[in-house]
Amino acid sequence: MTLGSLADTHTIRSPAHVEYGSGAVDALESFARDRGIDSVLVVTDDHLAASGVIDTPVARLEAAGVDVVVYDGVAPEPKLAMAEAAAEQVGDRDLVVGVGGGSSMDTAKLAAALAAHGGPVRDMLGMDNVPGETGPLALVPTTAGTGSEVTHVGVFADERDGGVKKVVFSPFLFADLAAVDPDLTETMPPGVAAATGLDALTHAIESYVSVLRTPYTDTLARRAVELVAENLRPAVAQGPENDEVRANMSLAATLAGQAFVNSGLGAVHALTYPLGMECGLGHGLANGVLLPHVMRYNVPAEVDRFADLADLLGEQRRPGESDRAFADRSVEAVFDLLADVNVPTSIAEYGDFDRETFADFADVAFEHSEHNIDRNPRRMDREDVIGVFEAADEGR
Template identity: 85%
Template sequence: MFSLGSLSETHTVRSPAHVEYGSGAVDALEPFASEHDADSALLVTDGELARSGVIDAPRARLESAGLDVEVYDGVAPEPKLSMAEAAAERVADHDLVVGVGGGSSMDTAKLAAALAVTDRPVRDLLGTDNVPAPTGPLALVPTTAGTGSEVTDVGVFADQRDGGVKKVVFSSQLFADLAAVDPDLTKTLPPGVAAATGLDALTHAIESYVSLLRTPYTDTLALRAIELVAENLRPAVTQGPANDAARANMSLAAMLAGQAFVNSGLGAVHALTYPLGMECDLGHGLANGVLLPHVMRYNVPAEVERFADVAAALGVERRSGESERAFADRSVDATFDLLEDVDVPTSIAAVGEFDRETFAAFADVAFEHSEHNIERNPREMDREDVIAVFEAAAAGR
């Protein structure tokens, strides 16, 4: 199995101020509100969650602390900058901001809270370390097990002024004051959402583990997250609320993977999902899942030992006399098997029609808007390499 390697150099750990994890973690909202002497809160979420009642538990905890709660439910999947701007207009009337939902709602809450403490326009905050001041009190409560957004300082948004291209805001000011990770809130996840978000967590973990910026800390988190996904995603999808343990372990996996990648960076999967998701209107987690094994297959030659570790974490048993490279290659097969078992396509041909010209345009978008992820990928990639990976992903398993 893996080695932690040398601890002779120092590493910085980036994390939220306070994390509560486990069944009932949502209860932490009540003392959080009291700690900040709050009278009101803006709860940022999406309309479907508001209508379904999933937000009822966190809302009730805030109200039991004596707060008036306003719900902003204008978030949609793959959120736009305009949604954060709209939410930010309401933040000034409240003492707390609480993001409840998947990555879209939590990212929107982060950026809305940041916009509320500056007069700068939203696009000035994009990029790295451009949020000029700490936000007001911010709590994040995930209702999916995938993005890990509750423990990261990153937000991803579509920019309608730039053709819907996704833009990133990355700042330590976006870390939550409280991340309340309560797996009870994931019990009603539909199977398709559970699959897509779970594969998002797996992508975060694998890309963190082979990132050129990895550390002993991120290695530990990432490898355990891979193991948890391998052991629990299938029952979390197929058994749903009948398997509390699987759903709880997926929440833990997503949180660990989020903490891993925010400290290590990601890789080429996340660069390539930018254009694919835009072109096919494909959710982030699903796009990651479809592309993951194809990028893994490209990367294996550069990190044979690491992908052998990934294979073991995925539950692959090593055959007698099997070479390290052959075992590492089976990490790709195991990932394909997992996709098939949770009913996710193994080829991008299932989500659209493509040709080489389209893939060339995809490569341009990937390098223009996500070159930092390509630079952290363990195997160097040029434009032709990106096109070749897309072609392989279209051909399928």
């Protein structure tokens, strides 16, 4: 095990209050009472609204005597217009509550900022362009993967720029309350459980090898990797029948989110940009498919760390096995996990690509996510990125 240096001073960024565990959603009632909240906008998607998943959060808010209005216009891979529409619904309401996956929580963050400061929305894109505090914000995840409840980041497709994903990043987007209640993940379909779990694993692994890692992020990332390795398979296979594995996956997602928001990510997240845009591939699934291929590229730069990851992923070192050989098995462990949760190991499953397409993909990755490439443990140029896409096209 290799941990970051304790000799340096590091900043820890986090929400004001995290409530975790079965029944954590109940914290919404006391939060609303203590803050004197009278009216709330709940930001979610139409599936969660129709299926009744939001009923428990809404009931807790209403128990505090709060008037609740629901905006259910969020869709996967959210667009800036969704945040603008949600902000219009905020009006003079005292609290915004995002309930759902990363899409709903990100939309709630940006809606709260727009309601507090006005637009135009594109002025808030990028790093530290939210001008100040928002109104009170609470986030309640119903999936186990994005970690958005503990981050100060939102990702949106910009309709005016061909659907290119843009990031809003500001300390003013941290929630006042993150209520992580694994009971709310019961209705996740197996495919969603797999994709979101692989999202959490990607966050943890990229945090652990990021050039900006710290002892704090190392500790969170290591435990998150262990939890995903031990629990994602049964979470996908058993779902609502296994409370323990769902609770562990919720914890893994939150730990990984807290890790990466303090360490940064890496090349996997840069390369998902063009893959999501061109193929319509969801973020978590794109992360999962690309993860082992980027890991394979990175192993030579961080042999000790990838050997750690092999161990955390459940691999057993063989007698006389070198550190490098054991590090390489971290990649195989992720390939095995993908297969077990029915996720392809090749991007060829999602499109017919060629080198020219991958060259375009590389340009998009550098244009829109170069900061993630800069945090990758092994330096990458345009040809390196093309090579990773070609390897991902071939598959395992």
